[in-house]
Amino acid sequence: MxxxxxxxxxxxxxxxxxxxxxxxxxxxxxYHHRGPILTVANWSGRWPGLxxxxxxxxxxxxxxxxxxxxxSEQFCDEYFLSRLELWLSGKGAEHNTxxx
Numbered sequence: 001m002x003x004x005x006x007x008x009x010x011x012x013x014x015x016x017x018x019x020x021x022x023x024x025x026x027x028x029x030x031y032h033h034r035g036p037i038l039t040v041a042n043w044s045g046r047w048p049g050l051x052x053x054x055x056x057x058x059x060x061x062x063x064x065x066x067x068x069x070x071x072s073e074q075f076c077d078e079y080f081l082s083r084l085e086l087w088l089s090g091k092g093a094e095h096n097t098x099x100x
Contacts, residue, residue, distance in 0.1 A: 001028065001029045003029070004029025004030060004033070005029070007033070008035070009032075009033060009034045009035065010034055010035045011035045012035050012036045012037075012038070012088075013030070013033060013035060013036070013037050013038070014037075014038045014039075014040060015030075015037065015038070015039050015040070015053075015056065016040045016041070016049075017039065017040065017041040017049045017050075017052035017053040017056060018041070018042070018047065018048075018049045018052070019048055019049065019052050020048035020049075020051040020052045020055070027056055027059030027060050027062075027063060027065070028063075030060060030063075030065055030067075031060075031063040031065050033065070036067075036068070036087070036090070036092075037060070037065065037066070037067035037068070038067065038068050038069070038070060038084075038087050038093065039053050039056055039057055039060075039067055039068070039069045039070075040053070040069070040070050040071065041053035041054075041071050042071065042072065042073060042075075043071045043072055043073045044073050050071060053069065053071070057069060068087055068092050068093040068094070069093070069095075070083055070084060070087070070093050083095075
């Protein structure tokens with residue numbers, strides 16, 4: 001919580017998850033953040049970052065906090081890099097959800 005209190009309210013924040021963790025304490029620090037938030041994790045069965053990110057996203061949803069999400073296995077693929085570039089330019093990192 002102390003770390004999030006020191007971040008300016010309008011600043012972009014990237015939360016990179018590498019572990020499986022209970023997220024309420026992290027998400028509480030982001031509930032009232034007004035700047036863009038990006039959650040990022042690996043897409044690998046060998047590392048638990050994806051589970052941690054999904055847990056954080058669920059907590060942010062409970063707090064009605066707007067955020068974007070990206071994932072990748074190596075973080076060098078075109079899909080990840082193109083959406084990261086969009087997010088960094090302020091356009092968000094939207095995904096095709098027509099299948100949902």
